[in-house]
Amino acid sequence: MSNNGSKIDTIAGIDLGTTFSSLAILNAIGRPEIVPNSEGERLTPSAIFFDEESSGIIRVGIEALHCRYLNPQRSVRWIKRQMGDASYKKFLDGKEWSPVELSALILKKLKDDCSVDNRQIRDVVISVPAHFDEIRRKATMDAGTLAGLNVVGIVNEPVATALYYATTCPVYGKILIYDLGGGTFDVTIMDVKGTDMNIICSQGDHELGGIDFDRKILEIMRSFYKDKLGAELINTEEERAKLEDEAEDVKKTLSRRDVAKQILYGRSGSTKFELARQVFEEAVAPLMSRIDILLEVALEEAKLKPSQIDKVLLSGGSSRMPIVQKRLRKMFGFDPDVAVNVDECVSLGAAIHAGMTLIRDNPLALSTGIIGGLKNIRLTDVCNHSYGTICAPIDKKSGKRVVENRIILRKNTPLPCQATKTFYTVAEGQTELEINITQGEDTAPEYVNKITTHKLQLPPNRPAECPIKVTYSYDVNQRMHCFFEDVQSGSVLEVDFALDRQGNMKQNEIEEKAKRFETLKVQ
């Protein structure tokens, strides 16, 4: 295993997607290959179904997707949208399940299915949307640990796509990766010279993906049924579950045909339903506008005009929609590139990233074949958000204190990076300092996200304006480390995101739960 210096037999990359997940391993010459699950499928639906209490079986994948019609209350889908949300809990049979635990069930299914006698899956890199914040990244890593995996790193999904693409075919120039999956959208701009890749910037929205397009169709179906038969199409959760899938089918049909036809079965009878692609495209125009804005912001951050982009690369199943390709053609003046497998490129790229991570951290543990296959790849990623802290300096003009957010690490700084700033205590005899770690660009505290709050204890009997040194660093795995130091006393607070109160678990809690997870019957 990687941590005791002996050879690592299997290195894997996992795409933990909103709607589908997949696992890829590196072969003997460092090329990634998808490993099918126990049903022989290359993609596993990210769906969970808890069998009735007596059986104790937890189904994950295609079976869970089908079972949910029987009892939607015992099923979970799209849990990635809730990742890092401390308030979300699924209550079942007297137990509560957090998004981390539910995601761990999906990872456990992938791990168990892909582990066979001569190949045990343990060292992995898991992909996350580029715009995932610190809390969601930590939650994803915790899910891996619960599933019995050794998470050697995490990789941004568009970076994984680019890694796979650039190691599969020759790529040069400014590349825009457009990743529209089941639940999230990411855009990343990078500078690529063969296998030398430099990320310039990323933008994204974790509430914008294929399921939002399905919901638009569902709305159209409901109002059509109401107009035709004067009744509600959806009256129960069971009916909703079935119709959600039918709406998705209609959407996929519209990627191939101008019109999709379906029979809508409801309590007040059935009716023939037709949806033209044009009508669908009008209905989803607000979603496409949100994507356009993110594209514009990314181009602006990269200081590039659309004409300076050499290639647009598509990733994610929803990029198959003709409207996506049409809008990109209009914006950039050429067709986007669909050469890579949009469903599998993230896990394939994540496996390459896992190999690169281990070459950096533990090269002696790898075979020469894998090192040879990956040694020429260079990747420089950037910090995906600006991180700062709340302070109250004295305004020079008014002489009064103003509360503001001060950025310490700036978005799009190449990784690894570190920055230190000095702040000052505000009151005489101050024995405690409230520390806020923020994420966001604005100076106004109300427009940034406070990701965690801690207290630093200070010595008594001191005047105001004692210096506090604040150091933030960001590692190549997109993980942040923060130190707050009272300069005079040397007292230090190291913020460990594992100890925060945002839904992440403490390390010992994770280890304990991981033992319980080993015994769960996930199939």
Ligand code: AMP
């Ligand atoms: P991913 O998360 O990349 O696996 O993408 C899954 C999403 O892609 C789901 O919302 C699917 O409905 C969507 N998708 C897959 N195939 C198509 C297609 N042919 N047309 C439109 N959307 C699709």
